[in-house]
Amino acid sequence: MDAPAAGIAEDDPSYVGALARGISVIRAFDAGRESMTLAEVAKATALPRATVRRSLLTLQALGYVASDGKQFRLTPRILSLGYAYLASTPMARVLQPALETVSERTRESCSASTLDGPEIVYVARAATKRIMSVGLAVGSRLPAYCTSMGRVLLAAETPARAREILASSDRKAMSPRTVTDLDALMRILDDVRRQGYSLVDEELEVGLRSVAVPIVSSGGHVMAAMNVSAQAGRVSCDELLHSVLPVLLEQAASVRSSLVG
Structure with a gap:
């Protein structure tokens, strides 16, 4: 999982680990890994399968991830996260x-x-x-x-x-x-x-x-x-x-x- 670039440390009470893990799951998808199974995402992020499953299901509920029941992939809605930076x-x-x-x-x-x-x-x-x-x-x-x-x-x-x-x-x-x-x-x-x-x-x-x-x-x-x-x-x-x-x-x-x- 990516370490914080600056600011609070991972052991700080203000650090939201679930959010950090969710971002790691998003970043696991790239040009060579457009679609992955839960196990493949877990391997790519070095996170426990249970953690990855919760992150993927949450992202799916929010519309950022789609799944056919086995393979997971990002949806176009994920572009809104990058657009937020460009717009701001x-x-x-x-x-x-x-x-x-x-x-x-x-x-x-x-x-x-x-x-x-x-x-x-x-x-x-x-x-x-x-x-x-x-x-x-x-x-x-x-x-x-x-x-x-x-x-x-x-x-x-x-x-x-x-x-x-x-x-x-x-x-x-x-x-x-x-x-x-x-x-x-x-x-x-x-x-x-x-x-x-x-x-x-x-x-x-x-x-x-x-x-x-x-x-x-x-x-x-x-x-x-x-x-x-x-x-x-x-x-x-x-x-x-x-x-x-x-x-x-x-x-x-x-x-x-x-x-x-």
Whole structure:
């Protein structure tokens, strides 16, 4: 079960364990596990079968889960939980026009994400074409250690906190170019802090390059990251730095006054 990211500890009387377990059950479903039996959910969450059964039946009663009596699956109503975040924060609405401007001017896909533990979560996207083997959309998650936006967001943390997050990551090699060594990654983050951007060349996926910049609020805090991804066979690293990066920096600056934080 996922540990709380911040705030109260699991042994605090205010911590609602049943709610945490229910969320773990929801998060067990993904692209490779669209439909599961009770036993499969229990295995995926490392929770007792009785606990999983109560969570699934409760979610079913609320309309978030459907079942044929054996297999369980999420229903479209689950999207309302994600929409609640998008509707309650102005960030996605503020960023979307900027992403679309970047995409139009560079003719490449542009995305924005925030950091959630060792992963980045996409909060806005303007796509021109599918260039990755895995389709991306708002809500998609990718590892932070080997992505340009992830490195920008990790660089915004204190070095001690960044090292802690990286140490907790499953830093597997996504491609032959992926940097996985902790100390090497910390040196890369130092460079990102100094230069104000991150360029990742075929580390997440062979044939994919990306460059990212921080999105800073009017109060000077890094709220998110914005990137452009392109096919390595079509766009060189020099082109990303000399043609794409200035557009990203310009649009990141244009939204600063609209973001409070």
